[in-house]
Amino acid sequence: MATVSWVVFKHHKKSDGTYNPKIRISHNRTSSYISTPIYTDMVRFKKKSASGTITLEKIKEELDDIVKEYRHIINDNQEIIQECETxxxxxxxxxxxxxRKDIDFIEFARQHIQMTPNAGTRTVKTTGINALCHFLKYKNGNDKLSIKDLTSKLLREYEGWLRKERLITVRQNRTAKQEYRTIRKPALNDTGVHSYMGVIQSVFNAALLHFNDYEKGDIIITNDPFKVYTIPPVLEAKKRAVDVDIIRxxxxxxxINKRKRTTTFTxxxxxxxxxxxxxxxxxxxxCQMVNGRIEYERQKTKDRRKDKAFISVCIHPLALPIIEKYRDPSGNCLFDFYKRYSNIRNLTKGIHRGMRSLCEEIGIDYIQFYSARHSFATIARNECDISKDDISLCLNHSAGKTITDTYIKRDFSRIDKVISKVADYVFGESLSSTSSINNDL
Structure with a gap:
């Protein structure tokens, strides 16, 4: 049976003449000590005694309250105490x-995000937690959030805030001084709310695994707002594929202006x-070029797949001039993009600006860079009659794998044939003077 008491040791005397009383926990003939926030010189020691007595009644009461708190914890967790050996x-x-009283959800989220290996996932989670911080500042004037206060009621209030047009204050990164500006954020639909709430749920689940010991039944975080609050379902995504004429x-x-390097690059x-x-x-x-092929592990999914989402793609004749144009002369990377943009965030911003300029110059509505991926898949299926399995291989998807798939070695040459057939369909005239890859499917 565990016992709790307070004690003051003579040899714990500080240089200023005070003592720091300790809480003694005894169990199975072992003793351990927990420091208290109390320091006092109101201590009396009997002759030749190693421990003393507090002479000020107020301090005694404070220590007794700490002892009661610890006894209460022990009494409420007898199943766990029985598992404790010492x-x-x-x-x-x-x-x-x-x-548990001091677990700051935002602080834990920042630490958790730093440990996330995938850069894209880190960016998404950082954006989601930053949005929650803006809401907390709007609601409470600060971005602190005790994990016990993360309730379904708070999440519903947060959802209502996300669904309204709102003003947020952000720091300017371009200046050395910490300058801030206010920007207007549009109201989110179900898909946007789903994304932001999904980040909170993901971080909260990580906190449960970090703080709770489910094998011993040692549960620190007892609340779970997502058992009451339901995240809105995702709306059916608008198809991002564009017509063949736009690709052409x-x-x-x-x-028009040769100085528009970003537009040409995009x-x-x-x-x-x-x-x-x-x-x-x-x-x-x-990515790397190996034996005339582009090889890489897809960043988005490599940490979730046993094969590291590896893929090997042939270099189509029309792609070769572009590769050579941006090839890194130092050989550190295949492309010199890292010299143009310091990180993926800046590269993404540059592509976004370039796509807007590009669409404006060729006279079309704005399309996303990601439409190249969607368009390739759509044209392959609808215009070139490529099987969904082969398209899935091209897109490096793992969904739908069966036991049989684990026996079959992947044949990346199937990707080459799909690329050849799609390129022939879209750029047939441009290929008249170049030799194409065998596209016999």
Whole structure:
């Protein structure tokens, strides 16, 4: 049976003449000690005694209150106490329960995000937590949130805030001084709310695994708002694929102003993405050319797949001039994009600006860079009659795998045939003077 008491040791005397009383936990003939926030010189020691007595009644009452608190924790967790072999185990259990009062959800979220290996996931989660912080500042004047205060009621209030047009204050990154500006954010629909709430739920689930010991039944975080609050379902995504004529217009784009390097750069990597079976811009930063093929691990899913989302894609003749144009002369990377943009965030911003300028110059409504990937898949299926399995291979998707798939070695040459057939369909005239890859499907 565990016992709790307070004690003051003579040898714990500080240089200023005060003593720090300790809480003693005894269990199975072992003793451990927990420091208190109390320091006092009102202590009397009997002759030859190692421990003393507090002479001020007020301090005695404070220590007795701490003892009562710890006894209450022990009494409420008898099943866990029975699993504790030593007093040290009980001390750890008490400290974990005391910590619950001080778990700051935002602080934990920041630490959790830093440990997330995927850069894209880190960006998404950072955006989601930043949005929650803006709401907390709007509601409470600060961005602190105790995890016990993360309730279904708070989430419903947050959802209502996200669904309204709102003003937020952000820091300017372009200046050395910490300057701020106010921006207007549009109201979110179900899909937007789903994304933001999904980030909170993901971080909250990580907190449950971090603080709770489910094997021992040592539960620190007892609340779960997502058992009451339901995240809105995702709306059916608007198809991002564009018509073949638009792909051709982008391919044939010639800059009106040669100084618009960002627009030309965006056109080039858009076509490159299309010709590489919908390759994402982030993957172009870290791909390699091996035996005349582009090889990479897809950043978005490599941490969730046993094969690291590896893919090998042929270089179509129309893609080769673009590759050579942006090839890194130092050989550090395949492309010199890292010299143009310091990180993926800046690359994404540059592509966004370039796409707006490109669409304006060729006279079409704005389309996203990601439409190259969607368009490749749509044209392959609807115009070239490619099977969904082969399109899935091209897009490096893992969904729908069966036991049989684990026995079959992936044949990346199937991707080459799909690329060849799609390129022939879209850029047939441009290929008249180049040799094409065998497209016999």
């Amino acid at each position: 007093s040290k185990d009980i001390v750890l259990m008490i400290e974990r329960r005391k910590k 217009k982008i391919y044939n784009y010639s800059p 056109r080039d990597i858009y076509i490159l993405s299309f010709l590489l079976a919908g390759m994402n811009a982030i993957d172009m930063l870290d």
